[in-house]
Amino acid sequence: MIRRETRCRARALQMLYAWELQGSAPMHDVATGIARITGPEPAVFDGAELLANAIIDDAEVLDREAEDATDNWRLERIATVERIILRLGIHELRTGDVPPKVAIDEAVRLAHWFGGARAPAFVNGVLDRVAHTLGRL
Numbered sequence: 621m622i623r624r625e626t627r628c629r630a631r632a633l634q635m636l637y638a639w640e641l642q643g644s645a646p647m648h649d650v651a652t653g654i655a656r657i658t659g660p661e662p663a664v665f666d667g668a669e670l671l672a673n674a675i676i677d678d679a680e681v682l683d684r685e686a687e688d689a690t691d692n693w694r695l696e697r698i699a700t701v702e703r704i705i706l707r708l709g710i711h712e713l714r715t716g717d718v719p720p721k722v723a724i725d726e727a728v729r730l731a732h733w734f735g736g737a738r739a740p741a742f743v744n745g746v747l748d749r750v751a752h753t754l755g756r757l
Contacts, residue, residue, distance in 0.1 A: 624663060629708060629726055631658070631668035633734060636675060636704045647673050675707050678714075682707040685714075689749040702739050705730050709747045713756055720756040724748065
């Protein structure tokens with residue numbers, strides 16, 4: 621059984637991906653569309669929508685931190701899914717709502733599920749560097 625928090629992160633990733641593809645449509649509309657496809661889970665969707673909105677609000681800061689933590693990678697060269705996973709992980713590292721190792725492990729799990737073959741190692745390396753920079757590890 622997958623924990624509710626993990627399902628929230630996965631749904632937030634899906635919402636943020638759809639949000640980017642739709643050209644920054646209102647998140648509530650995006651969430652409603654995702655719910656139609658995946659089936660409604662109110663506890664999961666409410667948490668995912670809150671997380672997605674928080675990431676949208678801080679996207680510039682999160683992107684800057686991701687870019688600072690990558691060597692020789694411009695943000696626009698990073699695949700959309702991996703970029704969103706990095707935003708999720710950095711957001712959780714910054715807020716401190718979960719332990720840093722949990723934030724990194726969950727992001728790596730999302731990279732295994734949704735990213736390319738090299739995504740998990742890339743996400744792990746970037747988030748580890750961000751965590752050290754923030755003094756969380």
